[in-house]
């Protein structure tokens with residue numbers, strides 16, 4: 148192994164040695180602890196340390212790194228206190244995730260380390276978002292994301308590299324090619340000769356290097372860093388290395404031919420570097436020994452502190468509280484925001500305003516939010532010059548410029564990931580799903596990254612995802628779905644679903660002022676068919692607050708979205724039946740107080756929604772009512788929902804599919820009960 152010191156001083160070379168040795172010695176200790184049953188799981192990076200350590204050394208300390216499960220060297224080189232890392236690995240209260248996350252699945256804003264989720268690939272596009280933030284702020288900084296060679300087979304890899312190339316983002320994508328993805332060798336993982344060959348296809352530069360040589364890794368990444376920042380371009384680096392232990396300690400190594408361990412032992416990154424330093428007389432046998440003794444003592448001392456912490460005291464209220472980030476906006480600024488309370492039919496409404504269609508109210512709320520938040524970025528397919536599939540952002544490019552109103556490539560997953568990265572650097576983001584149906588290809592980033600990140604390690608995701616949803620326009624199975632229930636089932640998200648123009652504007656503004664990820668559903672069939680009074684002001688409708696649309700005595704109709712208009716239409720056509728109509732407006736969290744008061748008024752409940760029956764939000768509401776309002780009930784809760792089929796294209800079939808076609812039968816069933 149050839150080492151080239153270039154212009155590194157002896158002190159720097161020795162410092163690199165200490166940085167390289169530390170994760171190796173921690174790992175050796177961890178393996179002992181594992182055998183003693185003191186820790187439960189360990190993913191080893193032995194043999195690969197030069198990559199994590201070299202890469203971290205080559206970056207500035209305030210540049211974000213997106214590491215994975217073999218990158219202990221990132222955490223130690225960023226000088227995270229070792230006792231706190233031990234607490235983390237034990238699931239202790241004083242670790243980095245309050246006992247909520249395992250092994251390396253945690254991050255730290257202070258150290259600019261973004262915690263991975265198990266799915267690996269999603270890390271890559273978060274780096275895109277951070278790089279975009281630097282680009283927009285004109286900062287001379289970049290981000291660096293790790294992936295194994297196995298992870299390069301995920302769609303996330305392709306999406307992230309493509310976005311970085313198209314948007315000219317300063318990101319380094321670092322492939323640690325260690326030969327195996329769990330037990331799968333590279334010839335069962337990909338067909339190109341080297342993964343770096345793919346760089347050309349994305350329109351970026353790339354280089355393959357020896358990942359076991361710390362000076363090569365350091366020097367390459369330092370140079371690539373300068374290139375990325377100066378040229379404002381991404382770069383792909385493939386580091387060849389080898390995993391000297393099993394996938395994780397329990398998996399063993401039977402699937403790896405034994406001679407490979409002999410071959411790669413000769414290339415050990417620590418031993419080779421140590422020999423080089425001894426040859427160069429940067430170190431002596433005595434000094435290496437004293438470095439090892441010092442590290443050993445340090446590990447033992449930190450371990451004693453880390454293992455001395457008392458076990459966690461469970462506090463359910465804290466667990467629930469940390470699912471969401473709290474409003475961080477300065478109180479004076481928040482209190483200046485007008486809150487419109489239209490939650491009861493007899494509430495006075497602001498007089499100044501105009502009659503508007505739902506689609507214009509959304510656009511108005513978005514425009515005012517762009518003015519209110521100079522750090523708000525809009526992203527979505529065709530949202531710039533074209534104005535979006537539904538023209539919500541028409542004219543926005545002229546008003547706010549292309550940096551803030553961004554057309555995206557066709558890659559929902561990467562854009563949600565990039566939104567998270569932007570948020571980590573202080574931006575607010577809206578992403579427009581062209582149709583709510585397409586969220587399925589961005590699903591993982593939403594339900595696993597955005598939704599869980601605050602609970603896991605305290606990072607918020609200041610992201611609003613707009614979801615043009617719903618049927619009734621003959622658009623077939625993939626442009627008509629109601630998929631709000633997927634998200635209502637996911638702690639950490641907020642789900643809003645306005646049915647009127649006034650609520651649509653106020654809830655959208657509130658969503659941007661909320662530091663949490665909000666799924667904002669807007670019904671396509673209501674865009675241009677529903678109009679109403681919309682105040683001119685910049686105002687919020689409170690998230691989590693339902694609205695009494697009209698009081699009634701016979702049946703409570705608990706509904707949202709198009710259901711509100713179906714219920715009103717029905718009530719107008721059947722004056723002999725007195726419906727008490729509640730528009731939920733927010734589906735997560737639900738406003739149980741308003742639901743309960745409605746049940747109290749009538750004793751009979753119809754839960755109505757456009758979504759299909761099984762597993763719909765209505766089931767949850769019906770269950771809650773039966774648990775909490777049983778004594779008030781004169782009949783069982785009835786659910787009126789769409790058929791448990793995909794949404795059919797033919798208009799007659801679609802009519803039959805929709806819940807509205809069964810509304811009368813459901814009402815009659817309750818009346819006659």
Ligand SMILES: Cc1ncc(C[n+]2csc(CCOP(=O)(O)OP(=O)(O)O)c2C)c(N)n1
Nearest residue numbers: 217265266267295296297298325327328329
């Ligand atoms: C989406 C997803 N599928 C499967 C897994 C299970 N899994 C965890 S690590 C791993 C292998 C990853 O291989 P590679 O990317 O080469 O990284 P390495 O572990 O070799 O460092 C697999 C299959 C996972 N975590 N996520």
